[in-house]
Amino acid sequence: MKNKNSFARDLRIDRRCLLRSSIAVGASFLLPRRIPASPENGLQVIEARPSKYKLIGKNAKPTEVWTYNGLVPGTEIRVKQGDEVRVRLVNKLTEPTTIHWHGIRIRNDMDGVPGLTQEPVLPGQSFDYKFAVPDAGTFWYHTHSRSWEQMEKGLYGTLIVEEIEPQNYARDISLVIDDWRLTDEGQIDVSSFGNMMDHSHAGRYGNWITVNGQDQPKIGLPRGDLVRLRLINTCNSRILSLQVPDLNAHIIAVDGQPINPKKNGGEVLQLGPAQRIDLSVEANSTTPDLPALTAFSSRGESIKIASFDIQTTSGADYGKYKIPTSLPPNPLSTDLDLSQAIRAELRMEGGAMGHMVKAIYKGESRDIGYLVRSGQAWAFNGIVGMTDNPLLAALKGQTVLIEMINDTAWPHAMHLHGHHFRALERNKKPINGAPWTDTFLISRGETVLIGFVADNPGKWLFHCHMLEHQASGMKTWINIQA
């Protein structure tokens, strides 16, 4: 049986197709899955624990995964802008873990980076995360401990921060897209964790795509109403190329930050690892019943990953499309003072087909053969992995400019913790009005200047979100003094 979901060719391995259930899955309304806060302390409990989950269909054998509260994606956390998130992480895994709150301009000691902002949470122990959320938007949380394995096994969930004023959407639906590398038995291929082929090339690509932990779910959409779709890429390394059907789609936010609504007329949306796009969509009277959301494999095949189950409700006005309005702006520092800015250069090197011959690793200059034998493949400014000294030190409020030079043969998804930044120049040519993002896809050979106001004191990781690249050298940090 030829399986339409199978991304097996991306692995360039010949493998038997996974068996798919032939039972149709009912339309999913995807209501937020909340668990009650415990009454004594008001903390929402998030248990990191092994579980089994039906990633490949209702009738197939479940896959052994690691989860937050037994769910893939984990329990949705939904709060209002300005609220305090109060979560108790309970570690029921066999190894240390932490939670990082991706994209939140958070207080530093809650950022969840073991060894930089907190001690790892050991098996059997717990850690209380309490922090305010300054920005409304689409965020997510995930493990930051051996993330190339822990996240691949399923440790991630959505963190949705609602605007203070309710927005004009009939439904608000998160679509969390992940790829998994499964064996013929439908289990996570653990034997290829740490595979240097993946680490030195594009990262681990899976052969099975899920949306909200399901195989090709049907997403209920009412005709004639605006719906907010929150697309989130939780793949380890895959850059998703997505095509949304004709639903009068407009991009309304990127990485949690609002933009002026921008029409998407079926153009392919690129979503790098960790990136988010919020869309306003609307099914009209002419929309077919089950339009598909598709993704392209790296060989260009278009594959259905979900479909929209268009429901006609009485009384809805679907004569003509509504135009989405802009979301209210977040309290971001957007005034860059270029004359007083501090500047740093970040030269990205290494990887397959690169020309890095040596780099500093654990304080010693090592040749590439030694590095690869040690599981390393990439460097920033000639240094592999974390350093004692930050890439740069800034004072609170200073404007920071970082010139990223991608001197590798691969794209990278650069993520800065605790801030949003914007691209100012590409290959020395100015860019106007780039969105404020927390993760930026830089193409091979490209040089991109980014800028931001260092308004959040602390030690902030800056790394490639292709988790295999991060694991094998692509990480550094910046220090902001209060």
Ligand code: C2O
């Ligand atoms: Cu979403 Cu440092 O990561």
Ligand code: CU
């Ligand atoms: Cu990378």
